[in-house]
C-alpha cells in the first residue's frame with residue numbers, strides 16, 4: 001500500500017495505538033511490594049472460576065518485559081498507548097504508604113514510551129480494587145472514594161509532569177455489573193441497591209479525581225473511558241422504543257451523562273425514585289459532579305444492544321434487575337464473533353460518534369477499545385511463527401470506515417486504539433480469546449511474534465489511513 005492508494009485517510013495527528021490494563025498484562029502479582037487486589041484474592045479462593053484455572057499471576061509478563069514490548073509497539077506503528085496503573089502496586093493497601101518499587105516501574109514505563117515517541121495515555125482504575133479496600137466494602141463504601149481521590153492525586157503528582165492524557169476509570173459500569181448484578185467479578189453479589197450505590201460512588205470518584213487534577217494545573221487532559229453499547233429497539237412500536245430508551249439510560253447514559261454533562265439522566269432517576277433505590281448522596285456531591293466533567297471521552301465499542309419490550313410479566317419475587325424493564329434479543333442472521341458470542345455491527349461505532357456530536361456537545365473523543373477476540377489462533381501460525389489473522393484486519397477496516405464517515409460528518413474523534421497490543425489474560429476468560437496485534441506463545445515462555453495484523457497496523461499508522 002502506498003500513500004496514493006489510501007482511500008480512507010484520517011486527520012493529521014490521528015492517535016493510532018492500543019490499550020491494555022495492569023492486571024491483564026503485568027504479572028508479578030506478588031513481587032516488589034505489590035499488595036493484593038480482588039483478582040489476586042478471587043483466584044486464591046476460587047481458581048475454578050478462571051478458564052483452565054489460569055490466574056492473574058500468569059499474564060504476559062509486562063512487568064519484566066516492558067522494554068521489549070514498547071519496542072514492539074513502535075514496530076506496529078503506535079504513536080500512543082493506553083495502560084493502567086495498578087492501584088495495589090502503587091499503594092499496596094489502597095491508602096497510606098506508597099510503594100517506591102511501584103513508582104519506579106511506572107516511571108520506567110512512561111520514560112520508555114516517551115523515548116520511543118509513543119504518548120502514554122494513563123488510566124487509573126481498570127477493575128482492580130485493592131483487597132484491603134474491598135474488605136471494607138469496595139466502591140460501596142464512601143471511604144473508598146476518598147482513598148481513590150488520594151491515589152489519583154499521588155499519580156498526578158508523581159507522573160503528571162510527563163503524562164498529559166489521564167483517564168479516571170475504564171468501563172466503570174463493568175465492576176457494577178460483574179460484582180453486584182450478574183456475578184462475573186468479585187465480590188459476586190447480586191444486590192441492585194448496592195450496585196446503584198457502587199455506580200454512584202464511582203461517578204463521584206471520577207469527578208473528585210478531575211477536580212484534583214485541575215487543581216494541580218499540569219496542563220494535560222483528563223477523561224473517562226466508557227463502554228457504549230448503542231441500544232436498538234426491535235421495532236418502532238412505542239413499547240419497544242421505550243424499552244430501548246430505558247436500557248440506554250441504565251447502561252450508557254448512567255455514566256455518560258454525569259461524565260460529560262454533569263447530571264444524571266432523568267429517566268434513570270425517575271425509575272430509581274419509583275422503585276426506592278436512590279443512592280445515598282451527600283449535600284455537596286451533585287455540585288462536584290456538575291462542575292467537574294471530562295475534557296476527553298474514551299469510547300470502547302464491541303457490540304450493540306438489541307432490545308425489545310418485555311413479553312412476560314416480571315416475577316415480583318426475583319431480585320430487582322434492570323431487565324425488569326426490557327428484554328434483550330439476538331437479531332437472527334447477524335454477523336457474530338462466535339468465540340465471544342458478540343454481534344459484530346460496525347455501524348454502531350458511527351452511531352455512537354454521531355450521538356456524541358449531536359447530544360453531547362461534540363465532546364473530544366477517541367475510540368479507546370475495539371477489537372476481536374478469537375479462540376485457537378495458533379492454527380493460523382505459519383512456519384515462521386507469524387499468525388495470519390486476516391479476519392482481524394478486516395474487522396478493524398470495517399469499523400474504521402464508519403469512524404472515517406463520522407469524521408466527514410463533523411465528529412470530534414481524535415484516534416483509534418485497538419484492544420489490544422499483545423495477547424493478554426482476559427479476566428475469567430484468561431487466555432481463551434486472543435486479541436493482540438502481537439502473539440504471546442504460552443508454550444515458549446511468552447515469546448512475542450508480530451501477527452499479520454500487527455504488520456498491517458504499522459502501514460495503517462504510517463499512511464494515516466488505508
Ligand code: BGP
Nearest residue numbers: 021170171373419426427429433
Ligand atoms: C473490555 C475491557 C478489557 C478487555 C476487553 C475484551 O470490556 O476493558 O479489559 O478484557 O473488554 O473483553 P474480554 O476480555 O472479556 O473478552
